[in-house]
Amino acid sequence: xxxxxxxxxxxxxxxxxxxxxxxxxxxxxxxxxxxxxxxxxxxxxxxxxxxxxxxxxxxxxxxxxxxxxxxxxxxxxxxxxxxxxxxxxxxxxxxxxxxxxxxxxxxxxxxxxxxxxxxxxxxxxxxxxxxxxxxxxxxxxxxxxxxxxxxxxxxxxxxxxxxxxxxxxxxxxxxxxxxxxxxxxxxxxxxxxxxxxxxxxxxxxxxxxxxxxxxxxxxxxxxxxxxxxxxxxxxxxxxxxxxxxxxxxxxxxxxxxxxxxxxxxxxxxxxxxxxxxxx
Numbered sequence: 001x002x003x004x005x006x007x008x009x010x011x012x013x014x015x016x017x018x019x020x021x022x023x024x025x026x027x028x029x030x031x032x033x034x035x036x037x038x039x040x041x042x043x044x045x046x047x048x049x050x051x052x053x054x055x056x057x058x059x060x061x062x063x064x065x066x067x068x069x070x071x072x073x074x075x076x077x078x079x080x081x082x083x084x085x086x087x088x089x090x091x092x093x094x095x096x097x098x099x100x101x102x103x104x105x106x107x108x109x110x111x112x113x114x115x116x117x118x119x120x121x122x123x124x125x126x127x128x129x130x131x132x133x134x135x136x137x138x139x140x141x142x143x144x145x146x147x148x149x150x151x152x153x154x155x156x157x158x159x160x161x162x163x164x165x166x167x168x169x170x171x172x173x174x175x176x177x178x179x180x181x182x183x184x185x186x187x188x189x190x191x192x193x194x195x196x197x198x199x200x201x202x203x204x205x206x207x208x209x210x211x212x213x214x215x216x217x218x219x220x221x222x223x224x225x226x227x228x229x230x231x232x233x234x235x236x237x238x239x240x241x242x243x244x245x246x247x248x249x250x251x252x253x254x255x256x257x258x259x260x261x262x263x264x265x266x267x268x269x270x271x272x273x274x275x276x277x278x279x
Contacts, residue, residue, distance in 0.1 A: 026164050026175055026265055033266045037214040041202065049215035050273045056202050057209045064277065072223040073149055073275045076230045080150025083143060088132045094147075097128035105148075105155035105272050109162065109261050111171045118174050118257040121148060122232060126252075139251035140238070145221040145230035152221065152274030160218060160272060162265040178262030181255060187246030193259075208279065217264045219276035226279060233260060 024032070037049060044055050054061040084094050084102055098104060108121040122144055126136035137144040165171045182193045196205070197213035204210070220233040234256045238248040249255040 026172070029179065030266055030268060034214060034269075036198070037201070037212050041212060046269075047271055049212055050218035050267075050270050052211040052215065052219065052276075052278065053209045055215070056212065060209065060279075067277050071277055073221075073230060073277060076146040076149040076221075076223070076275065077153055079143070079146040080148070080153075083147045084150060088129075088134050090132055092132050094125070094128060097124070097131070101154070102151040103154040103158065105152050105274070106158035106160055109257065109264055111163065111165055111168065111174070111261075113165065113168060113171075116168075116170045117254070118261045120234075120252065120257055120260055121151065122234070123252050123257070139232060140235040141227075141229055141231050145232050148232065149221050149230060149275040152219075152272060155272045156274070158272045160264060160267045160270050162261065162268055164261075164265060174258045175262055175265065177255075178258035178260070181259045182262055187241065187244035189244040191244040193240065213263070213266070215267055215270055217260065217267050218270050218272055219274040221274065222276040222278045224278050230275070 034046075038044075038046065041049075041056055048055040051061075051064075054064045087093050095101070105121060108124065109118050111117075112119045122137075122139055125144065125147060126139075129136050137147075164175050185192050185195075194213070196210045197216070200210050201212040202210065217233065220236075221230050222236075223230050232251070234251040237256050237259065238251060241248040
């Protein structure tokens, strides 16, 4: 596997270099990544990057702020809260799996040292259900989006703080795989995630302003007008792959969990501000 590093070109675009001898650390990647966007959009406050395109498009922001007065994700919050408080058939609840309460979104994704894998919040929720004799939830939308919306709302203001244990080479490997995924070209269009959300961030594709990659993980799940419903982050990953005419990977499969691990680490220091509403 090639080792990828982040760098800045003289014209201000982010490039991907395959130079194993000069491989950067995750901390160096994060500093470069965040500096790139703060220099590309110097008038945007650091925390505002969590608002996606609405941090850089004034007209769209006005419409979005009006929508947020009566947000379309409110039914999901009510449904998610009811799910959190409803006992399973064995009498236990989600609180038995998550004893510190629902405000824990900033703790995920996290590295599970014993299993040598990235654990996301939706994965942990389904593991909780299965451990209590309940059926797992579909990962893309519906009840999974509802309960994670409620948990995200309860977690608002928490600071994203993803850890990559320096003493566990498998954790670093998962991070590197996520980074490689982010910058790898794929599909018939031969695009990578970074093509749209780094080098072309702030430009218009058809009628949409391409959002900066910084802050992409802070506001999920979201209600998208295009969907007409709530959806999860991995549902969006799937949609992005399909938009470039690439075969999507399984939701909550290793590929997308590692991708989320990388992206969430890049968002370290930003506040959780989900759930969100997007076009």
